[in-house]
Amino acid sequence: xxxxxxxxxxxxxxxxxxxxxxxxxxxxxxxxxxxxxxxxxxxxxxxxxxxxxxxxxxxxxxxxxxxxxxxxxxxxxxxxxxxxxxxxxxxxxxxxxxxxxxxxxxxxxxxxxxxxxxxxxxxxxxxxxxxxxxxxxxxxxxxxxxxxxxxxxxxxxxxxxxxxxxxxxxxxxxxxxxxxxxxxxxxxxxxxxxxxxxxxxxxxxxxxxxxxxxxxxxxxxxxxxxxxxxxxxxxxxxxxxxxxxxxxxxxxxxxxxxxxxxxxxxxxxxxxxxxxxxxxxxxxxxxxxxxxxxxxxxxxxxxxxxxxxxxxxxxxxxxxxxxxxxxxxxxxxxxxxxxxxxxxxxxxxxxxxxxxxxxxxxxxxxxxxxxxxxxxxxxxxxxxxxxxxxxxxxxxxxxxxxxxxxxxxxxxxxxxxxxxxxxxxxxxxxxxxxxxxxxxxxxxxxxxxxxxxxxxxxxxxxxxxxxxxxxxxxxxxxxxxxxxxxxxxxxxxxxxxxxxxxxxxxxxxxxxxxxxxxxxxxxxxxxxxxxxxxxxxxxxxxx
Amino acid sequence: xxxxxxxxxxxxxxxxxxxxxxxxxxxxxxxxxxxxxxxxxxxxxxxxxxxxxxxxxxxxxxxxxxxxxxxxxxxxxxxxxxxxxxxxxxxxxxx
Amino acid sequence: xxxxxxxxxxxxxxxxxxxxxxxxxxxxxxxxxxxxxxxxxxxxxxxxxxxxxxxxxxxxxxxxxxxxxxxxxxxxxxxxxxxxxxxxxxxxxxxxxxxxxxxxxxxxxxxxxxxxxxxxxxxxxxxxxxxxxxxxxxxxxxxxxxxxxxxxxxxxxxxxxxxxxxxxxxxxxxxxxxxxxxxxxxxxxxxxxxxxxx
Numbered sequence: 069x070x071x072x073x074x075x076x077x078x079x080x081x082x083x084x085x086x087x088x089x090x091x092x093x094x095x096x097x098x099x100x101x102x103x104x105x106x107x108x109x110x111x112x113x114x115x116x117x118x119x120x121x122x123x124x125x126x127x128x129x130x131x132x133x134x135x136x137x138x139x140x141x142x143x144x145x146x147x148x149x150x151x152x153x154x155x156x157x158x159x160x161x162x163x164x165x166x167x168x169x170x171x172x173x174x175x176x177x178x179x180x181x182x183x184x185x186x187x188x189x190x191x192x193x194x195x196x197x198x199x200x201x202x203x204x205x206x207x208x209x210x211x212x213x214x215x216x217x218x219x220x221x222x223x224x225x226x227x228x229x230x231x232x233x234x235x236x237x238x239x240x241x242x243x244x245x246x247x248x249x250x251x252x253x254x255x256x257x258x259x260x261x262x263x264x265x266x267x268x269x270x271x272x273x274x275x276x277x278x279x280x281x282x283x284x285x286x287x288x289x290x291x292x293x294x295x296x297x298x299x300x301x302x303x304x305x306x307x308x309x310x311x312x313x314x315x316x317x318x319x320x321x322x323x324x325x326x327x328x329x330x331x332x333x334x335x336x337x338x339x340x341x342x343x344x345x346x347x348x349x350x351x352x353x354x355x356x357x358x359x360x361x362x363x364x365x366x367x368x369x370x371x372x373x374x375x376x377x378x379x380x381x382x383x384x385x386x387x388x389x390x391x392x393x394x395x396x397x398x399x400x401x402x403x404x405x406x407x408x409x410x411x412x413x414x415x416x417x418x419x420x421x422x423x424x425x426x427x428x429x430x431x432x433x434x435x436x437x438x439x440x441x442x443x444x445x446x447x448x449x450x451x452x453x454x455x456x457x458x459x460x461x462x463x464x465x466x467x468x469x470x471x472x473x474x475x476x477x478x479x480x481x482x483x484x485x486x487x488x489x490x491x492x493x494x495x496x497x498x499x500x501x502x503x504x505x506x507x508x509x510x511x512x513x514x515x516x517x518x519x520x521x522x523x524x525x526x527x528x529x530x531x532x533x534x535x536x537x538x539x540x541x542x543x544x545x546x547x548x549x550x551x552x553x554x555x556x557x558x559x560x561x562x563x564x565x566x567x568x569x570x571x572x573x574x575x576x577x578x579x580x581x582x583x584x585x586x587x588x589x590x591x592x593x594x595x596x597x598x599x600x601x602x603x604x605x606x607x608x609x610x611x
Numbered sequence: 612x613x614x615x616x617x618x619x620x621x622x623x624x625x626x627x628x629x630x631x632x633x634x635x636x637x638x639x640x641x642x643x644x645x646x647x648x649x650x651x652x653x654x655x656x657x658x659x660x661x662x663x664x665x666x667x668x669x670x671x672x673x674x675x676x677x678x679x680x681x682x683x684x685x686x687x688x689x690x691x692x693x694x695x696x697x698x699x700x701x702x703x704x705x706x
Numbered sequence: 707x708x709x710x711x712x713x714x715x716x717x718x719x720x721x722x723x724x725x726x727x728x729x730x731x732x733x734x735x736x737x738x739x740x741x742x743x744x745x746x747x748x749x750x751x752x753x754x755x756x757x758x759x760x761x762x763x764x765x766x767x768x769x770x771x772x773x774x775x776x777x778x779x780x781x782x783x784x785x786x787x788x789x790x791x792x793x794x795x796x797x798x799x800x801x802x803x804x805x806x807x808x809x810x811x812x813x814x815x816x817x818x819x820x821x822x823x824x825x826x827x828x829x830x831x832x833x834x835x836x837x838x839x840x841x842x843x844x845x846x847x848x849x850x851x852x853x854x855x856x857x858x859x860x861x862x863x864x865x866x867x868x869x870x871x872x873x874x875x876x877x878x879x880x881x882x883x884x885x886x887x888x889x890x891x892x893x894x895x896x897x898x899x900x901x902x903x904x
Contacts, residue, residue, distance in 0.1 A: 177715050244722045251680050252715035279691050282726045286733035290843070299822040299839035300832075301737065306839075307748075307832025312740055315699050316733055366691060370702065382701035620783045621776065630773040634766060641762050644902040656898035663894045671776040672887045678714065681721050688725040692732045696739050703740045 074483065078583040080175075094179035095583060099186050100165030101481065106190060107157050114148035117141055119543055122505075124522075126536035128529055135522040139208030140223075142520060144200070146211030147228065151235045152193055154462055155324060157470050158331035159277075160189070160242055162477060163270045167246055169574040170264045172255030172592060174584045177248040181241055188238035195231035199224040210520060212321070215302040215313045219294045226295050229288040236281045236288075239327070243277030246270055257592045264572040264596045265354055269334025272358040276323045276330075280366065284320035287313065314376055318369035326365035328462060329429075330358060332469030333400055336422045339476050340404045342570045343419040344411025347597045350403040357396035364393045374442055375449045383442055390440035397433055401426060412603075416568065417491035421472035424499045428464025432457060435510065450520075453513025456506045464502060471495070471549060478553060479563030483580040487559075490552035497545030504538025569602040619676040629670045636663050713877055720881040724888050727851070731892050734844050738899060741836045748833025752841070753903035755820070757811065761901035764807050765893065771800030772890040775859070775883045785873045787866065794863045797886065801856040808849055812842075841900055848892055855889045858882035 075097050079089035090098055121142055124131045133141070164182065168175055176182050200206050207213070207223045218225050250271050254263070290313075293299060300306025302313045341348040348354065370378060370386040404426055413419070435457040439445045448454065479485055508531040513519075517528045524532065566575040573590050574581075640659040644652060669675040674682065742749050778793035819826040820838055827835040862879040865871045871879050 177712075178719060181719075240726055244719055244726075247722055248715055248719045251718060252712055275687075278722050278726055279688060279729055282730035283695070283733045286730050289847075293843060297822040299843065300828075300835055301839050301843070305832075306828065307741075307745065307834075307836040308839075309740065309744070311702070312699075312737060315702065316736065319695055319733070319736075367694060367698065370698070378702040379705035381705035382698075385698075385701045621780055623777055623780060626773055626776050626780065630769065633769045633773075637762065637765050637769065640898055640902060641758060644758065644898075653903065656902050657895075660894050660898050664891050667772060667887055667891055667894070671772050671890075672884055677717070677721075680718055684725065685721065688728055692729065692735075695729075695732055696736050699736055699740055700743070703743055 072578060072582040072587055074578065074580040075583040076580060080179075080583050092183070094175065094183060096164045096168050096176050096179065096182060097481075097581060097585075099182055100161050100163075102186055103156060103160040103164060103189065106193065107153055107161060110148050110152040110193065111157075114145050114153060115543060115546065117145040117148070119539055121145060122532075122536040122539040125524075125532045127533065128526060129523060136208065138522045139520075140206040143208055143210050144206050147196065147232065149462075150211055150324075151232050152189075152196070154328040154466050155235075155239055156189060156242075157466065158335060158473060159239075159246070159270055159273055159327075160185075162266075162335070162473050163242070163246060163273075163331060165481060166477065166574055167267050167270055168249060168253065169577070169581065169585050170267045170572055171249065171253060172258060172573050172586065172590045173249070173253040174586070175253075176245045177253055178245050182245055185238045185241040185245070188234055188241070192231045192233075192235035192238060195227060195234060199227035199231060202227060212317060213288075213291060214317075215291070215294070215310050218291055219298075219302065226292050229291050233285050233288045236285050239277050240281040243274035243281075246274040247278065250274075255590065255592055261352065261355070262592065262594065262596055265337035265348065265351070265358075266331075266334035266572075268355050269330045269337070269358045272362040273327050273330045276327050276362050276365065280320045280323035280327070283316060284324075287316040287320070290316075311373070311376055311378055314373050315370065318372045322369040322372065323362075323366050325461070326361055328466045330361060332425070332466040333358070335469045335473040335476070336404060336425055337400070338570075338572065339418050339422040339472055340407050341411075341597045341599070342568050343414050343416055343422075344408045345414070345569065345599050345603055346407055346411035347595070347599060348403065349406035349409075350399070351595070351597065353399050354403050357399040360396040361393060364389070364396065368393060371440055371445075374445050387440060387442045391437070394433065394437060394440075401430060401433075414569075416475075417486075417488055417495060418472045418476035418568075420492065420495050421468050421475060424495065425465060425468040425472060428460055428468060428499070428502065432460030432462075432464055435460060448513050450518055451513035452509040452517045452519055455519045456509035456513060459506050459509075464506075468499075471498070474553065476568070477574075478556070479567045480574055480579045480581070482557070483563050483578075484556045484559070485561040485563045485567065486553050486556035490548060490555075494545050494547075494549030494552060497548060498542050499545070501538050501540070501542025501545050505535050505542050506538070508532070508534040508538070569599070569606065571599060571602060572596050619673065621670060621673070626670065629666055633663055633666055636666075711875065711877070713880075716877045717880065717884075720884050724884060727888055728891075731844070731847070734840070734847070735895070738840055738844070741833070741840065742903075745831075745833025745836060748831050749837050749903050751831075752834050752837035753900060755815075756841070756901050757814075758901050760807055760811050761897050764804050765897050767800050767804050767807070768890045768893050771797040771804075772887055774800070775886045779876065779880060779883050782866070782871065782876045782879060783873055787872070790866055790879075791863065794859055794866065798856050798859050798863070801852055801859070804852055805849065808845065812845075844896055845900070848889070848896060851889045851892070855882070855886045858885055 075095055079085070080093060080095040084092055090102060093099065120132065121138065124133055124138055164176070203224045204222050205224060207218070207221065207225045207228050209218045209221060209225060213225065213229060250267070290301060294302060300308050302308045302310050304310065337348060337354055368386055368390045370382055371390045374383050374387070435453070439448065439454060439457055475486070475491060512528055512531040512535070515528065515531075517524055517531070563579045565578050568575070571593065576590055577585060577587070636659055640656055643655055643659075648655070674685065774793040774797045778790045778797070781789040781793060815821065815838075821827070822839055822842055827838055859882050862871060862882045865878055
């Protein structure tokens with residue numbers, strides 16, 4: 069490789085030095101890393117909160133905190149994990165860093181808007197922190213802010229929903245940037261069916277971000293207005309209908325589930341073919357299933373509301389529609405597994421995490437069908453079964469995809485390799501801990517333990533203790549994984565441009581990339597997952 | 612994907628014609644509101660509003676001269692809006 | 707590194723932003739539709755209380771300003787800078803007129819004890835309370851958008867005066883114009899829904 073300085077040594081716009089080179093940067097790669105820093109902070113914080121919650125539940129009665137504290141804490145855990153970790157994690161970090169590179173261009177379409185989105189993100193986070201300490205403390209409404217409780221409640225709901233409003237705006241502007249970049253900045257020789265699948269999944273996500281986010285914005289505006297003016301739009305005494313709040317809320321928050329999972333699926337679609345040394349099975353099917361998930365995901369919001377008192381007709385319709393979403397998701401899982409079939413598989417930490425993703429996500433998806441069917445949902449609604457289900461999807465799915473992406477692209481982002489051994493240990497501990505943590509919750513839920521409860525009947529103690537124990541194992545695994553990654557900064561084992569044998573454009577440029585990404589015009593392959601060259605190369609090396 | 616914006620320029624007279632149509636439609640919708648047709652006032656008023664909006668979109672906002680990306684994405688937005696309102700009625704209308 | 711300005715791309719970005727605005731108001735229209743279904747009589751009574759004439763005048767004001775904004779873009783493309791400036795000033799004035807009308811309209815209503823959480827509304831018909839609640843929220847949010855639109859047009863005006871916007875670089879004006887038309891679009895629906903129901 070030629071000695072082109074990396075983006076760490078050159079600022080964009082040029083001439084900025086020191087901290088300014090970061091805080092005023094237009095460079096999508098630096099912004100991606102800045103998101104990484106912020107998201108990392110929030111993730112660790114919310115993880116600690118989650119662990120405290122489970123510790124409280126490990127034994128009956130008061131263990132380490134009071135009931136009010138517990139309520140605020142699970143709300144805080146939910147708000148942070150949803151708005152400050154799962155939604156921004158993959159699009160804002162890896163999307164910002166790799167979408168322009170995979171499209172063969174030097175930056176996103178609106179670089180300054182991109183910086184602005186980052187500031188909105190930080191600002192939203194700041195608001196969330198302020199709402200912790202200002203006024204009467206953090207809300208205890210749960211992250212859903214259901215009326216009438218969120219309107220009558222004396223805690224700091226107004227400030228917290230404002231934070232969520234700002235974070236939503238940041239996410240929407242990122243989506244806007246990605247769609248425009250996708251259409252206008254793509255290398256002219258790259259056709260629609262030559263685009264890497266990660267970028268495709270981000271494109272589908274971006275549409276959901278643009279179209280669904282404003283709904284939550286207006287809903288939160290209404291909550292704030294209700295609190296200050298008591299208009300009564302959701303107050304039955306004044307003619308309002310609280311169920312309409314739930315409709316508006318889930319009109320965003322259900323599609324938001326796909327904002328969270330689609331990019332994760334994109335990551336897995338990148339990792340599986342690379343380590344199978346085999347072209348992805350059903351490229352077009354995966355592309356279309358991404359778009360189909362984005363569309364079908366917008367049609368099913370009311371399946372969160374079967375027991376809320378809406379009409380039986382809509383319960384029936386939404387239950388039926390919910391099963392539609394399972395089809396494209398299953399298409400993807402099938403394609404990943406079929407890609408590995410007869411591939412020459414090379415085990416690495418990213419692949420291991422991707423396999424864990426497939427397994428855990430499948431469990432999450434299948435338990436989702438239990439909840440999508442009305443008959444079974446009414447039995448387990450608002451129990452620990454639901455808690456376990458969405459953690460399987462959000463954490464077992466998006467969380468593990470995030471870890472996989474971190475391990476997959478780490479060498480490219482920082483130009484250094486990490487220790488595989490520690491990464492394996494961390495990944496296995498996380499996965500085993502995960503199962504110990506959430507499988508008992510599935511059982512507890514079926515036995516009837518409600519979610520969000522501070523205390524429980526004696527028969528649930530074993531399950532809760534096991535779940536808490538699993539939680540500690542899982543967190544230990546995550547800590548090992550992160551410490552291993554951070555240690556790589558000290559060991560500084562340089563990474564080659566293409567340590568994995570990847571074929572997409574980001575592996576054709578130096579690690580870490582130069583400031584304009586491509587030193588010369590990139591070669592666009594007819595098909596982004598053509599491994600002939602990689603296989604030949606490794607055969608030559610063997611000889 | 613068209614790469615060069617043709618920069619279509621609408622003439623003043625074209626725009627003026629659109630304005631006249633819009634003002635006339637406003638007159639129609641206000642006039643109709645004075646006639647009592649019971650329930651039918653609502654669909655008529657909405658139909659006129661949709662017609663007016665179409666004119667604003669096509670000419671004032673140049674939608675008629677935009678590329679495929681903008682036209683298709685606009686239609687998807689409207690579809691999403693219809694779904695938002697329509698699907699809520701699965702609940703509201705049958706309660 | 708981009709050699710030339712990609713006007714199509716900038717416009718796509720602006721349209722995407724407009725979609726989010728449309729959906730933002732869409733959420734309120736969902737509420738309107740559902741509550742209209744629930745309390746049609748009260749909505750009719752409420753609609754009668756609003757002044758159709760002021761509403762119609764405001765509609766005309768916005769339509770005319772929309773026309774002048776569209777014409778100002780034609781003017782800048784044809785290179786007539788003075789005409790552009792005149793049309794923009796006129797459009798911003800229209801925005802002011804709209805807001806002044808709105809101010810008096812709201813003022814009268816508040817004077818008659820019709821505002822969120824007022825005695826009359828809280829103790830009256832629930833449907834009427836919802837009607838006026840939606841009226842204040844939707845026209846309020848719309849008014850906010852009128853103000854933002856005026857700010858955007860003023861910025862464009864300043865840029866035209868400074869010579870930063872001309873026949874070859876007018877994306878800022880184009881986008882402010884799109885935003886202004888959006889404000890008009892929403893009003894076209896708000897007007898019949900509130901002033902002309904039944």
